[in-house]
Amino acid sequence: MRNYIKDAADLDEVELSGWAEDIRRIKSIVFIILRDVTGRIQVTVKSENVKNFDEVYKINRESVLKVHGTVDHQSRSKSGIEIIADSVEILNAAEAPLPLGVVDKVQADLDTRLNNRYIDLRKDENLIIFKAQSTLLWGIREYLNRLGFIEVHTPKIVAAATEGGADLFPVKYFERDAYLNQSPQLYKEILMAAGFEKVFEVGPAFRAEKENTLRHLNEFTSIDIEMSFADHNDVMDVLENTVKNAINTLKNNLGDELNKHGFNIDSINGRIPRITYREAIDYLNSSGFQMNFGDDFSPEAARVLGERYKSFYFITEWPVSLRPFYTMKKDDETTKSFDLQLRELEICSGAQRIHRYDDLVNNIKNKGLNPESFTFYLSAFRYGMPPHAGWAIGLERLTMNLLGIKNVRETTLFPRDRTRLLP
Amino acid sequence: MRNYIKDAADLDEVELSGWAEDIRRIKSIVFIILRDVTGRIQVTVKSENVKNFDEVYKINRESVLKVHGTVDHQSRSKSGIEIIADSVEILNAAEAPLPLGVVDKVQADLDTRLNNRYIDLRKDENLIIFKAQSTLLWGIREYLNRLGFIEVHTPKIVAAATEGGADLFPVKYFERDAYLNQSPQLYKEILMAAGFEKVFEVGPAFRAEKENTLRHLNEFTSIDIEMSFADHNDVMDVLENTVKNAINTLKNNLGDELNKHGFNIDSINGRIPRITYREAIDYLNSSGFQMNFGDDFSPEAARVLGERYKSFYFITEWPVSLRPFYTMKKDDETTKSFDLQLRELEICSGAQRIHRYDDLVNNIKNKGLNPESFTFYLSAFRYGMPPHAGWAIGLERLTMNLLGIKNVRETTLFPRDRTRLLP
Numbered sequence: 100m101r102n103y104i105k106d107a108a109d110l111d112e113v114e115l116s117g118w119a120e121d122i123r124r125i126k127s128i129v130f131i132i133l134r135d136v137t138g139r140i141q142v143t144v145k146s147e148n149v150k151n152f153d154e155v156y157k158i159n160r161e162s163v164l165k166v167h168g169t170v171d172h173q174s175r176s177k178s179g180i181e182i183i184a185d186s187v188e189i190l191n192a193a194e195a196p197l198p199l200g201v202v203d204k205v206q207a208d209l210d211t212r213l214n215n216r217y218i219d220l221r222k223d224e225n226l227i228i229f230k231a232q233s234t235l236l237w238g239i240r241e242y243l244n245r246l247g248f249i250e251v252h253t254p255k256i257v258a259a260a261t262e263g264g265a266d267l268f269p270v271k272y273f274e275r276d277a278y279l280n281q282s283p284q285l286y287k288e289i290l291m292a293a294g295f296e297k298v299f300e301v302g303p304a305f306r307a308e309k310e311n312t313l314r315h316l317n318e319f320t321s322i323d324i325e326m327s328f329a330d331h332n333d334v335m336d337v338l339e340n341t342v343k344n345a346i347n348t349l350k351n352n353l354g355d356e357l358n359k360h361g362f363n364i365d366s367i368n369g370r371i372p373r374i375t376y377r378e379a380i381d382y383l384n385s386s387g388f389q390m391n392f393g394d395d396f397s398p399e400a401a402r403v404l405g406e407r408y409k410s411f412y413f414i415t416e417w418p419v420s421l422r423p424f425y426t427m428k429k430d431d432e433t434t435k436s437f438d439l440q441l442r443e444l445e446i447c448s449g450a451q452r453i454h455r456y457d458d459l460v461n462n463i464k465n466k467g468l469n470p471e472s473f474t475f476y477l478s479a480f481r482y483g484m485p486p487h488a489g490w491a492i493g494l495e496r497l498t499m500n501l502l503g504i505k506n507v508r509e510t511t512l513f514p515r516d517r518t519r520l521l522p
Numbered sequence: 523m524r525n526y527i528k529d530a531a532d533l534d535e536v537e538l539s540g541w542a543e544d545i546r547r548i549k550s551i552v553f554i555i556l557r558d559v560t561g562r563i564q565v566t567v568k569s570e571n572v573k574n575f576d577e578v579y580k581i582n583r584e585s586v587l588k589v590h591g592t593v594d595h596q597s598r599s600k601s602g603i604e605i606i607a608d609s610v611e612i613l614n615a616a617e618a619p620l621p622l623g624v625v626d627k628v629q630a631d632l633d634t635r636l637n638n639r640y641i642d643l644r645k646d647e648n649l650i651i652f653k654a655q656s657t658l659l660w661g662i663r664e665y666l667n668r669l670g671f672i673e674v675h676t677p678k679i680v681a682a683a684t685e686g687g688a689d690l691f692p693v694k695y696f697e698r699d700a701y702l703n704q705s706p707q708l709y710k711e712i713l714m715a716a717g718f719e720k721v722f723e724v725g726p727a728f729r730a731e732k733e734n735t736l737r738h739l740n741e742f743t744s745i746d747i748e749m750s751f752a753d754h755n756d757v758m759d760v761l762e763n764t765v766k767n768a769i770n771t772l773k774n775n776l777g778d779e780l781n782k783h784g785f786n787i788d789s790i791n792g793r794i795p796r797i798t799y800r801e802a803i804d805y806l807n808s809s810g811f812q813m814n815f816g817d818d819f820s821p822e823a824a825r826v827l828g829e830r831y832k833s834f835y836f837i838t839e840w841p842v843s844l845r846p847f848y849t850m851k852k853d854d855e856t857t858k859s860f861d862l863q864l865r866e867l868e869i870c871s872g873a874q875r876i877h878r879y880d881d882l883v884n885n886i887k888n889k890g891l892n893p894e895s896f897t898f899y900l901s902a903f904r905y906g907m908p909p910h911a912g913w914a915i916g917l918e919r920l921t922m923n924l925l926g927i928k929n930v931r932e933t934t935l936f937p938r939d940r941t942r943l944l945p
Contacts, residue, residue, distance in 0.1 A: 101751055116751045118717065118906050136719040161906035165751075191877055193906040217902040220716035229718070233673040240663070250656040252743045252917070254936050255678065255726050256691070256702075258943045268679070270702065271692045272740075273730070277943055279679075279693065279702075286936060289945065293643035294541065295652070296559040302725060303678050307696070317695075320675045328524055328539045328588075454614055475945035479640040483541050483584035483616040494675070513677050513709060520681045520700055522712065522898035 105137035107170055108180050115140070115166045115182065116190070118221070120201055122160055129156055133166060133182075134221075141174065141181040142166050148185050155187045159195040161218075164188065209508060216513060216522055224360050228510055231353055231362075232498045236301065238348030239322060239492075242341050248297040248324065253286035255279055255303060259472045266307045268317075279305035282491065284425065285476045287325035288452060291487040292479035299324040301494070311517040313506045316495060318515040325489035331427075331435040331451040334488040335373070335413060338439060338447060342411070343367045346501070362502045365410045365441065373413040376433070379404055392432070393418045398443070405443035413437045424462040427451040427488075435488075444500045449490025456480040528560035530593055531603055538563070538589045538605065539613070541644070543624055545583055552579055556589060556605075557644075564597070564604040565589050571608050578610045582618040584641075587611065632931060639936060639945055647783050651933055654776055654785075655921045659724065661771030662745060662915075665764050671720040671747065676709035678702055678726060682895045689730045691740075702728035705914065707848065708899045710748035711875060714910040715902035722747040724917070734940035736929045739918060741938040748912035754850075754858040754874040757911040758796070758836060761862060761870060765834070766790045769924070785925045788833045788864065796836040799856070802827055815855070816841045821866070828865035836860045847885040850874040850911075858911075867923045872913025879903040 102113040117135035124130075127146040132139055142164075146152040158164075165188040174181035199207055199215040201222060212219040219225055240250070257280045260267055268279040280286075283300050290298050304321040326334055346364060349357070357364060374382075380390040383400050390400065404414075416433040419426070427435045427450060436450035453459045459480055463470045470477060498510040508514040513522055525536040540558035547553075550569040555562050569575040581587075588611040597604035622630055622638040624645060635642040642648055663673070680703045683690055691702040703709075706723050713721050727744040749757055769787060772780070780787060797805075803813040806823050813823065827837075839856040842849070850858045850873060859873035876882045882903055886893045893900060921933040931937040936945055 116908070118908075134717070136717060163906050163908045190909055191907050194904045197905055198901075215901075217712045217715040218905060220713070220718070226717065229674065230672060236673060237663075237667055240660075244660055249653060250659060251652065251935060252726070254741055254938050256728070256741055256938055256943070269694045272938075272943055273732075273940065275943060286945075289640045290643070290935070292640040294557070294559060294649065295643070303675070305679070309696075318677055318679055478621075478638075481617045482620055482641060483586050484614050485539070485541075485586045486613055512674060512713070515677050515679055515695075517696065520679065520695055520698060522709075 103137040104133065104135045104140045107140055107182065108172070111170050113166075113168060113170055113182060115142070117164065119158060119160055119162045119164055119193075122158065124156060127152075131164070133164065136226075140178065141176040142168065142184050142187075143171075143181055144184045144187055148183065149187055151187065151189075154189065158189060159193045161193040161197060161201060161221075162189060163191040163193070165190055209506070213508065213514065213519065214522070220512070225509075227353070227356055227360050227362070228498065228502065228504070229512065231349060231357065231502060232494065232510065234349050234352050235345045235498060235501070236322070236494060238345035239341055240299075240301075241348065242344035243299050243324065246297065246337065248299045249295055251287070251290060251295070251298045251300050252302065253280075253283045253290075253300060255305070259285075259475070268305050268307045281306055282321060283323050284423075284491075285473075287323055287489060288425070288484075288487065289476060289479045291325055291327045292482070292484045294327075296327040296485075297324075309517060314496065314499075316507055316511060316514055316516060319496070319511070320494035322492040322494055322497075323489065325487055327485040327487045329451075329488045330486070331415070331437055331449065331488050334449055334451075334490055335415075335437055335439075338449065338490055339367070339371050342439070342446070349501075357502075364501055367411055371411045371413060371439070372408060373415055373437075374408070375416045376414055376418065377416070379414050382407060393420050395421060401440075401443040404440070408440070408442075410441065411446075412440050414440060422450065424466045424468065425452045425459065427453050441500045444496075446497055446500055447490050447492040449488065451486070451488040454480065454484045454486045456484075526560040527556065527558045527563045530563055530605065531595070533593055535592050536590070536605060538565070540587065542581060542583055542585045542587055542616075545581065547579060550575075554587070556587065559649075563601065564599040565591065565607050565610075566594075566604055567607045567610055571606065572610055574610065574612075577612065581612060582616045584616040584620060584624060584644075585612060586614040586616070588613055632929065636931065636937065636942065637945070643935070648932075650776070650779055650783050650785070651921065651925065651927070652935065654772060654780065654925060655917065655933065657772050657775050658768045658921060658924070659745070659917060661768035662764055663722075663724075664771065665767035666722050666747065669720065669760065671722045672718055674710070674713060674718070674721045674723050675725065676703075676706045676713075676723060678728070682708075682898070691728050691730045704729055705744060706746050707846075707914075708896075710746055710912060711848070711907075711910065712899060712902045714748055714750045715905070715907045717750075719750040719908075720747075732940060737919065737922075739930055739934060739937055739939060742919070742934070743917035745915040745917055745920075746912065748910055750908040750910045752874075752911045753909070754838070754860055754872065754911050757872055757874075757913055758838075758860055758862075761872065761913055762790070762794050765862070765869070772924075780925075787924055790834055794834045794836060794862070795831060796838055796860075797831070798839045799837055799841065800839070802837050805830060816843050818844055824863075824866040827863070828867070831863070831865075833864065834869075835863050837863060845873065847889045847891065848875045848882065850876050864923045867919075869920055869923055870913050870915040872911065874909070874911040877903065877907045877909045879907075
């Protein structure tokens, strides 16, 4: 039975499987650094011990091997242990040269890395990002599950735009024209009319935005919740505790590994501060900015707010003009909405939603959209739609912001952007 | 603070929110059956107790209410308790008549139900299906997480077909032609080359199949795993334990509720039997069928096998001709593949995959496909691809089969089929 490399120190005899990350040849000995998902270990292959020594001698880096041997606990190798092989099976030989190095100190450019993602991801510092992403998501799910949220899956091929007519990818659905959904927003609201009360969804969302920035993806993973008989304050509480649980889960499971790679994750101590949009622009104007009500925050303004509020903070009560048609108004100018920020970065956006049919129809018209395109959605508001609120987090951006990574492509396994459709 | 209806029996004073499922009016009293996600309770509204009595008197069924009142534990209502309201707030009035009844004994046809899904799902017998689906998925995830599987998200907009050229939905990706992914198969294999070793993904898969049967969806939720240094037997073991954990989680959390609605879930006692494809056709031929090696099982044949093997069983070693190009051969005729069956129904399909580049290129050619369309995938096999195996479950079909439901549209919130794109 296979042993993992991390367990070798506790064993005397092992069967390991992994990649030959580094190979040194000295006459009748081959030293191999073998790597699996749990770590690295030196394997010493001597001609007198191993039948197919000549074959092993010639393998290229990154070939896949199965090694049986004894553990030398008094080894002079760096880790203090090594494996003295008595058999080496070449499971799959690698060609040479590699299109991208695994152990090279020189960093390749991002395009080369993404083109050869299957090698790029073999590096510890990249693998850890996706272990962290999976662990964060587990922490999020575990908390929402504990609160009784039902996990749902809503369609990605849709007949109408969620956020209006722009930025849609068209799909040919048999004889009909359809689109890829920009967000599960309309469907999770319909599920509030269906009496599900608390739902969440984790799934792809598609935006045909032409921006090709460090923060834009055209396909991303959206984590969405919606909750009935709740307002924006209630779902901010849920969000706060969800993010706390995600961070704690991450630190408990991967804290040491993350530290080793220089990732320092912010903790949330006590309550996350909640400031209004008006307070934010007042502070900025007192710091030399010239912002009017209705202006969005420039990157410079966001940076100044980030310095003022350090770690996590909410910006609440955004202007009507900056929020989508389904957002509940607080008064004529502001909405019951919020963004969760981490320093200068937006982590999550949410709000209480409009639950009355007439208000919603008016708002759709006011945003220049046609209510008739939304009949399937609007009808759910006519026969018993409860008050409700919710939020959405982009998983890749959350990972990027928590780990302090600058480019969202680094936190996406196979990114889709303005120019990239492969791999 | 809001109380749930299920907790009212333990309280003397409550604040409830929910839907007015049924309303009876007797002079100066209105009896309301209030429903929330946890249950139903009778609310008695007397004109002398409630200020806006005249307004409450006139509400339509399915209006959304917030009720404050005292709990009468000596009530003569069916449940033995009722709420004597001292305030009733109409949160959102419903129009009348409803496009679909919630308490009507008469069953509407499926099209009407799906067109008005937001009301259809208010029925307990429909809500329970999606609670069960969410719980099953939790049980699956919880087990895979325990085994150290990394949850991943791979792109749904892709440049090449996973299973060959047919049954693709075309997408316009900016200037380029792209497709909706039929399966994460190629990407999860690339992640094996990336050294992730154990991954799973839960996400939408898209098949432009023209069949409009009880078992076909054009968009469904695929649960996929892939595992390195594993063969088909290893991943059958993982599958067996995953399904066991899912079923146990379901029974522990929702067993009583499912029984109440007449859903009886199969248990898995001991090991799931594993029979080969050859054994299956031998048995069928001895039972009067005339099957040749290479024939797939007709619905009639599947039914006879289902009667023979009762609950769960594996059919292994399928003919090469019946499996996709990436399937590992056992010999010239058969593959290291399996289906998990529940009676006459397929639950899951899996196999060991080909890990050698040359074999894979040959197989792609043999299936009449062009290796050049698969360069992004094939290159991952040239520089250290470990042996690997995996499987895929359709979540909606799993739910359908476990609950004994006949139409997969019943286990899909908003189904997409040959003719349905709304809601």
